[in-house]
Amino acid sequence: MPLHLKLHTQPEVPLEADCICPDKIQSLKGSEISSMIVFHGNRQVKLGEFFDCKGEFDGEIIIDGDLNNVKHVGASMTFGKIIIEGNIGLHTGAAMQGGEIIIEGNAADWLAAEMQGGKITVKGNAGHMTGSGYRGSTVGMQGGEIFIHGNVKNETGHVMRRGLIVVGGDSGDFTGVNMIAGTIIVLGNMGIRTGAGMRRGSIICFNEAEILPTFTRNCVYKPSFIKFYINYLEKNGFSIDSSYTNGTFERWSGDSIELNRGEVLLSQYKNK
Amino acid sequence: MTEQKSNKKTEEQNKNIKIVKDATCTFCGCVCDDMELHVDLDEKRIIKAKNACVLGRAWFAEHTIEDAPAALIDGKEVSVEEAVEEAAQTLVKAKFPITYGLSDTTSEAQKQAVAITDYIKGNIDTTTSVCHGPSGLAFQGVGESTSTLGEVKNRADLVIYWGGNPAESHPRHFGRYAVTPKGMFTPNGKKDRTIVLVDVRKTKSAGVADILIRPKPGKDFEVLWALRALVKGISISTDIEKETGVPLEVLTDLVERMKNCRFGVLFFGMGLTMTRGRHFNSGALLALATDLNEYTHFVAKPVRGHGNVTGADNVVSWQTGYPFGVNFSRGYPRFNPGEFTTVDTLSNGDADAAMIIASDPGSNFPKKAIEHLKNIPVVVLDTKSTDTTKLAHVAFKTATYGINTGGTVYRMDDVSIPLRPAFESPFPDDETILKAIKKRVHELILKKNDSRGASGEAKVAAAVNPL
Numbered sequence: 173m174p175l176h177l178k179l180h181t182q183p184e185v186p187l188e189a190d191c192i193c194p195d196k197i198q199s200l201k202g203s204e205i206s207s208m209i210v211f212h213g214n215r216q217v218k219l220g221e222f223f224d225c226k227g228e229f230d231g232e233i234i235i236d237g238d239l240n241n242v243k244h245v246g247a248s249m250t251f252g253k254i255i256i257e258g259n260i261g262l263h264t265g266a267a268m269q270g271g272e273i274i275i276e277g278n279a280a281d282w283l284a285a286e287m288q289g290g291k292i293t294v295k296g297n298a299g300h301m302t303g304s305g306y307r308g309s310t311v312g313m314q315g316g317e318i319f320i321h322g323n324v325k326n327e328t329g330h331v332m333r334r335g336l337i338v339v340g341g342d343s344g345d346f347t348g349v350n351m352i353a354g355t356i357i358v359l360g361n362m363g364i365r366t367g368a369g370m371r372r373g374s375i376i377c378f379n380e381a382e383i384l385p386t387f388t389r390n391c392v393y394k395p396s397f398i399k400f401y402i403n404y405l406e407k408n409g410f411s412i413d414s415s416y417t418n419g420t421f422e423r424w425s426g427d428s429i430e431l432n433r434g435e436v437l438l439s440q441y442k443n444k
Numbered sequence: 445m446t447e448q449k450s451n452k453k454t455e456e457q458n459k460n461i462k463i464v465k466d467a468t469c470t471f472c473g474c475v476c477d478d479m480e481l482h483v484d485l486d487e488k489r490i491i492k493a494k495n496a497c498v499l500g501r502a503w504f505a506e507h508t509i510e511d512a513p514a515a516l517i518d519g520k521e522v523s524v525e526e527a528v529e530e531a532a533q534t535l536v537k538a539k540f541p542i543t544y545g546l547s548d549t550t551s552e553a554q555k556q557a558v559a560i561t562d563y564i565k566g567n568i569d570t571t572t573s574v575c576h577g578p579s580g581l582a583f584q585g586v587g588e589s590t591s592t593l594g595e596v597k598n599r600a601d602l603v604i605y606w607g608g609n610p611a612e613s614h615p616r617h618f619g620r621y622a623v624t625p626k627g628m629f630t631p632n633g634k635k636d637r638t639i640v641l642v643d644v645r646k647t648k649s650a651g652v653a654d655i656l657i658r659p660k661p662g663k664d665f666e667v668l669w670a671l672r673a674l675v676k677g678i679s680i681s682t683d684i685e686k687e688t689g690v691p692l693e694v695l696t697d698l699v700e701r702m703k704n705c706r707f708g709v710l711f712f713g714m715g716l717t718m719t720r721g722r723h724f725n726s727g728a729l730l731a732l733a734t735d736l737n738e739y740t741h742f743v744a745k746p747v748r749g750h751g752n753v754t755g756a757d758n759v760v761s762w763q764t765g766y767p768f769g770v771n772f773s774r775g776y777p778r779f780n781p782g783e784f785t786t787v788d789t790l791s792n793g794d795a796d797a798a799m800i801i802a803s804d805p806g807s808n809f810p811k812k813a814i815e816h817l818k819n820i821p822v823v824v825l826d827t828k829s830t831d832t833t834k835l836a837h838v839a840f841k842t843a844t845y846g847i848n849t850g851g852t853v854y855r856m857d858d859v860s861i862p863l864r865p866a867f868e869s870p871f872p873d874d875e876t877i878l879k880a881i882k883k884r885v886h887e888l889i890l891k892k893n894d895s896r897g898a899s900g901e902a903k904v905a906a907a908v909n910p911l
Binding site for chain 2: 184185186188211212213214215262281282300301306307308345346349364365368384385386428429
């Protein structure tokens with residue numbers, strides 16, 4: 173039976189609950205879990221003041237309630253599974269190293285910031301800086317997978333170094349900005365200035381997009397690996413028009429201001 | 445006409461006039477320190493500000509002594525001591541108190557504000573977050589090739605203004621620092637310099653420009669990115685004109701000028717930092733300056749607005765390690781613009797108390813943020829009655845920095861400059877009020893942490909006395 177956390181009192185100010193993490197909960201019993209410390213603004217209080225804790229931790233945590241004001245859930249986790257039955261606040265899965273987080277609603281900014289491993293699935297939308305580095309960091313996401321079925325805002329995959337980010341809807345501006353390596357797939361439309369300053373890595377978009385003047389158009393071709401990606405995405409719950417499987421993509425290389433070894437692939441299949 | 449002039453002179457001679465030489469104007473980030481102020485000591489007002497620009501003259505003329513209470517609680521007059529007690533109680537009770545403003549006060553007062561925020565485990569942010577905050581992020585990400593305005597005056601032979609209109613916002617920037625002054629290596633003033641203005645509009649600053657470049661609105665990043673490519677010898681398609689509105693020849697010519705000048709400077713304003721792309725726009729410009737150092741000496745400087753907003757960045761940085769948007773709720777400083785910046789903490793409904801110092805967010809913040817500000821207790825320190833003081837729970841009327849109080853401010857190039865006050869004010873200055881609040885906050889926190897009756901009180905007294 174999984175551990176079930178239900179929010180019974182809405183926090184007046186942001187609640188920093190980085191204790192909601194399998195690594196920290198695994199060796200604790202019911203009352204000990206309720207006594208874990210969270211930060212309610214500048215006050216240290218017990219988790220039980222906000223959450224009802226039921227069940228025993230068997231590797232899985234289910235969290236229920238309006239969690240828009242709850243931050244840092246699953247931060248730095250290395251194993252286990254967290255299921256969030258609604259929306260969730262900032263920094264969810266930040267610096268995560270392993271395990272899985274499933275978010276049934278929307279995620280706020282800095283989802284999986286500086287993630288190193290594991291898997292996050294968001295059924296709704298995500299905010300700014302998904303899978304990015306924190307301000308001042310030269311390296312962002314270093315591994316793992318992020319699947320977002322809705323839209324994301326700006327700076328997705330900022331200074332990303334490894335891993336996979338898939339966006340089922342649209343992405344904002346500066347997708348893959350200063351990207352070092354890794355893969356970003358956007359099934360909807362991308363905002364402007366995609367891949368600015370990217371060194372390596374792939375940004376694949378199933379629509380047309382504005383390209384910066386420092387990118388060079390290389391060719392139109394049928395990348396063979398796309399069909400494997402599409403298969404993998406379908407297994408992860410994305411529905412993709414079969415015409416993309418053998419469709420052609422326009423390849424742009426850049427950013428020439430940096431190493432010029434990144435690529436942006438734009439689908440040429442227009443009948444959407 | 446001559447008779448009128450001589451009458452005016454006689455009138456001035458009869459008055460109790462004090463002349464303050466080398467006074468400092470704190471209206472804008474230029475912080476001109478060559479003012480000669482003529483002060484009517486009877487009326488307690490500045491009647492003449494020699495060397496001041498039109499904005500400076502208005503600044504000095506408008507700051508007179510008003511007949512108003514020094515402190516209010518919920519609109520009712522109280523003593524300063526009562527207001528200090530109420531302010532301290534409000535801040536200590538709060539779970540997510542925020543401190544905001546700081547750009548129009550002395551660095552000594554700013555230091556006290558950081559200390560209070562540290563004690564109450566709050567959130568401190570300055571007006572930088574709504575002006576050159578993106579530049580602050582860009583400095584951290586890209587770095588900054590920089591200089592003082594003195595170096596610009598003495599050495600710069602290529603001056604580029606990007607996304608700003610100094611003729612109207614910083615009228616003496618041209619004459620005192622960057623365009624017309626004669627310097628050590630620019631003995632002929634403007635004749636020795638090439639002035640370039642990049643702006644989407646033709647502003648009043650265009651008059652001094654040798655070259656005016658007008659990109660399409662929102663295309664600054666693309667133009668800067670193309671310039672970076674050209675500096676690095678990467679070819680750019682002629683389509684750039686269609687995209688940005690700037691022909692490739694103009695960009696190529698500018699790049700040649702930049703690479704071949706002796707000392708180049710890029711001044712940038714909020715036309716760059718607050719348009720789509722924000723910190724990436726500033727970052728692109730700073731990176732361009734860095735790239736150009738492969739060929740010549742090139743620097744970049746933001747043209748800062750408020751008199752001591754640069755001081756706010758410096759003080760918050762030296763005390764916390766970060767320039768703005770700093771949170772202490774866990775007992776140590778954390779920096780995260782977008783989460784801990786004031787527009788966000790108010791719009792998201794995070795803050796449950798606020799201390800606003802020398803700023804008026806009540807008149808210029810987004811509606812959602814102002815609505816939240818109305819619903820929480822607010823402590824305000826300001827020299828004038830503003831939209832923010834009107835919604836304050838506790839309001840202090842304070843003396844004006846640079847006119848009534850001394851202290852230190854930072855010019856936009858991070859050079860610290862002392863203030864020479866012109867006349868005394870009956871109101872206390874920001875530093876005095878903040879010191880009193882800090883002392884009381886410290887007492888309350890120690891009391892809360894040590895509730896062992898009399899011995900606790902004694903410990904409090906012992907700990908507080910050194911302050």
